Amino acid sequence: MSSDSKKKPSDSKEKSSDQRNKKGFATRAIHAGRDKSDPHGALTSPIYMTSTFQFDTAQQGAARFAGEEGGYIYSRLGNPTLNELELKLADLEGAESCLTVASGMGAITSVFWTFVAPGDEILVDETLYGCTFAYFRHGLEKFGVTVRHVDMRNPENLAREISDKTRIVYFETPANPNMRIVDIRAISKIAKDAGAKVVVDSTYMTPYLQNPIALGADIVIHSATKYLGGHGDLMAGVILSSAEDMEQIRYVGLKDMTGAVLSPMNAFLISRGLKTLELRMERHCDNAEKVANLLEASDKVTKVYFPGLPSFDQHELARSQMSRFGGMVAFELTGGHDAGLKFLNGLKLCKIAVSLGDAETLVEHPASMTHSPYTPEEREKYGITEGLVRISAGLENAKDILADLEQALAQV
Numbered sequence: 481m482s483s484d485s486k487k488k489p490s491d492s493k494e495k496s497s498d499q500r501n502k503k504g505f506a507t508r509a510i511h512a513g514r515d516k517s518d519p520h521g522a523l524t525s526p527i528y529m530t531s532t533f534q535f536d537t538a539q540q541g542a543a544r545f546a547g548e549e550g551g552y553i554y555s556r557l558g559n560p561t562l563n564e565l566e567l568k569l570a571d572l573e574g575a576e577s578c579l580t581v582a583s584g585m586g587a588i589t590s591v592f593w594t595f596v597a598p599g600d601e602i603l604v605d606e607t608l609y610g611c612t613f614a615y616f617r618h619g620l621e622k623f624g625v626t627v628r629h630v631d632m633r634n635p636e637n638l639a640r641e642i643s644d645k646t647r648i649v650y651f652e653t654p655a656n657p658n659m660r661i662v663d664i665r666a667i668s669k670i671a672k673d674a675g676a677k678v679v680v681d682s683t684y685m686t687p688y689l690q691n692p693i694a695l696g697a698d699i700v701i702h703s704a705t706k707y708l709g710g711h712g713d714l715m716a717g718v719i720l721s722s723a724e725d726m727e728q729i730r731y732v733g734l735k736d737m738t739g740a741v742l743s744p745m746n747a748f749l750i751s752r753g754l755k756t757l758e759l760r761m762e763r764h765c766d767n768a769e770k771v772a773n774l775l776e777a778s779d780k781v782t783k784v785y786f787p788g789l790p791s792f793d794q795h796e797l798a799r800s801q802m803s804r805f806g807g808m809v810a811f812e813l814t815g816g817h818d819a820g821l822k823f824l825n826g827l828k829l830c831k832i833a834v835s836l837g838d839a840e841t842l843v844e845h846p847a848s849m850t851h852s853p854y855t856p857e858e859r860e861k862y863g864i865t866e867g868l869v870r871i872s873a874g875l876e877n878a879k880d881i882l883a884d885l886e887q888a889l890a891q892v
């Protein structure tokens with residue numbers, strides 16, 4: 481699909497004139513949030529590698545702690561390098577406020593420790609990144625929170641299960657690893673009517689391809705370890721929400737509960753990565769489309785999960801909330817589990833690795849790797865099959881990725 485034919489969220493009739501007058505995504509990814517206070521006129525912002533900040537007087541320190549005066553105190557509460565990145569990301573996602581943290585898991589746990597208490601219930605989708613699933617099962621449940629799984633592909637399932645005990649409705653879309661799509665608008669409406677917060681993990685999409693807050697969600701999470709950083713050299717997480725929610729997430733969830741503070745060095749690297757996010761995502765999307773087409777044409781492959789394929793059962797829903805279909809593809813081989821491992825071992829250019837969103841094409845086997853925290857029975861129930869292989873299409877030339885996949889398929 482050419483970029484001209486893309487249906488971008490910014491073209492939507494629902495957008496206000498304020499949003500229409502906004503600068504383009506790449507321009508904002510480069511310029512938004514820039515701190516102009518540097519006395520030397522450096523083009524690139526300096527990195528504030530400092531844990532604490534000096535006060536001019538004891539009274540000034542007390543005033544900052546009391547919230548009577550602005551200014552930095554200690555880097556667990558805020559840091560100029562992180563602040564610049566947070567302003568940029570809030571602008572890109574269309575959120576009032578942003579908090580950057582040490583990992584995607586740090587983002588998820590900081591949100592839940594802020595808003596749930598023993599006796600509460602949360603409703604979460606069936607298919608989630610393996611460690612998110614493990615946190616709900618082994619973490620939150622241990623502290624008296626009831627976690628119930630709902631197949632959110634059908635909003636009626638949520639309508640049936642939600643109650644006044646439900647604090648949070650949580651899902652990924654597309655879901656890792658089998659690309660299930662959740663209707664953000666429909667789920668958000670049901671959850672809000674019941675007084676629950678909607679938290680969406682939008683890691684697979686980035687703010688370039690999908691903006692859940694504009695569709696009704698309350699909080700958006702990204703693992704910035706993936707596309708936002710984009711170069712496989714850091715761990716980070718992002719939370720986006722209203723200013724009111726963020727006040728609590730920053731000063732309770734992060735400050736007092738998880739302490740999952742992002743390093744200024746990593747914040748700098750993400751700001752650098754974001755300057756090319758649009759370019760990179762276009763290439764990831766192009767390459768993933770070609771990979772999906774190649775796999776669909778192979779007689780060794782029984783099923784391809786890629787929302788951009790017209791054969792994908794939720795293709796129309798995907799089109800309605802994503803501007804392109806992302807860089808992730810999953811598929812099943814005729815030979816199941818053993819064929820999956822054989823395929824991975826046959827790769828020469830593509831790397832056998834978990835994670836996603838890097839320049840290198842990464843291939844993994846969810847059942848034995850990212851989704852091993854699920855029991856085999858849970859995986860079967862939730863559609864994470866033994867033969868599923870996941871590809872994060874990288875930024876290499878498409879012909880080289882395709883040639884590598886073809887030769888590995890020939891060995892299966």
Ligand code: 4LM
Nearest residue numbers: 583584585609656683703705834835850
């Ligand atoms: C992986 N994923 O799938 P940190 N949310 C989603 C994710 O895919 C991940 C996280 C959160 C993989 C890691 C090994 C949708 C991670 C967690 O890894 O804590 O930054 O993000 O391969």
